Amino acid sequence: xxxxxxxxxxxxxxxxxxxxxxxxxxxxxxxxxxxxxxxxxxxxxxxxxxxxxxxxxxxxxxxxxxxxxxxxxxxxxxxxxxxxxxxxxxxxxxxxxxxxxxxxxxxxxxxxxxxxxxxxxxxxxxxxxxxxxxxxxxxxxxxxxxxxxxxxxxxxxxxxxxxxxxxxxxxxxxxxxxxxxxxxxxxxxxxxxxxxxxxxxxxxxxxxxxxxxxxxxxxxxxxxxxxxxxxxxxxxxxxxxxxxxxxxxxxxxxxxxxxxxxxxxxxxxxxxxxxxxxxxxxxxxxxxxxxxxxxxxxxxx
Numbered sequence: 001x002x003x004x005x006x007x008x009x010x011x012x013x014x015x016x017x018x019x020x021x022x023x024x025x026x027x028x029x030x031x032x033x034x035x036x037x038x039x040x041x042x043x044x045x046x047x048x049x050x051x052x053x054x055x056x057x058x059x060x061x062x063x064x065x066x067x068x069x070x071x072x073x074x075x076x077x078x079x080x081x082x083x084x085x086x087x088x089x090x091x092x093x094x095x096x097x098x099x100x101x102x103x104x105x106x107x108x109x110x111x112x113x114x115x116x117x118x119x120x121x122x123x124x125x126x127x128x129x130x131x132x133x134x135x136x137x138x139x140x141x142x143x144x145x146x147x148x149x150x151x152x153x154x155x156x157x158x159x160x161x162x163x164x165x166x167x168x169x170x171x172x173x174x175x176x177x178x179x180x181x182x183x184x185x186x187x188x189x190x191x192x193x194x195x196x197x198x199x200x201x202x203x204x205x206x207x208x209x210x211x212x213x214x215x216x217x218x219x220x221x222x223x224x225x226x227x228x229x230x231x232x233x234x235x236x237x238x239x240x241x242x243x244x245x246x247x248x249x250x251x252x253x254x255x256x257x258x259x260x261x262x263x264x265x266x267x268x269x270x271x272x273x274x275x276x277x278x279x280x281x282x283x284x285x286x287x288x289x290x291x292x293x294x295x296x297x298x299x300x301x
Contacts, residue, residue, distance in 0.1 A: 187234030
């Protein structure tokens, strides 16, 4: 099977358009169309349904696109390993983590990484869905539970607990609850119990909501919860790692907290020797050490 034709087919299937594929490949639309028709003829099948709004894969086209997608990922892996044989750290690194951790902890620390490795191109994918690392949906993941996928190198970074926090402005206005039953006199800000989140957080929220609260604000991620707390709107359920960057947050009801949530970094075994992975892993570990030292210093003081 002709590799050039497969490459062009993959670009057309990915773009859904001969014109857009041609622009990406620096080929004319007619040249792209001829290559696709030649591939269809060689396979004796139709790969696309053609209509005015673009192209849709046929069942046979979807099978071929699955194969070319797998091929492209393997080629990307090979290319990355070849590039990583150099001494310099550069190129694209696809990092996936949760919306809360990525936006509130990781992203604010990336300037230090870019300062050290200015030629890195990080694609930060923030979502609760667990991406498939062996299938190269991402290069490295930071997750709030140990990854279960095979062929992964994994390292436990730290533990996180969900706790109650409020702003000084809110406390001045509304006071502090003395015991958990007093939470009914305050507005609770938390993730929606039905939204994707770690089980420990959901359990704590369910316990708090069992007290028949008069007023709540639920958000589908911790970034929104934090913004509402900083706006003096109520008492929020937030991960404890936020206290490093938001030291003015006041802990409410210190005896109320979730069980510990483990935070893991993971990447595919085949990227063990990737210098980009190593640079990112070492950077995160150094930041974690700094975070732990600050926590220890706070306890001592």
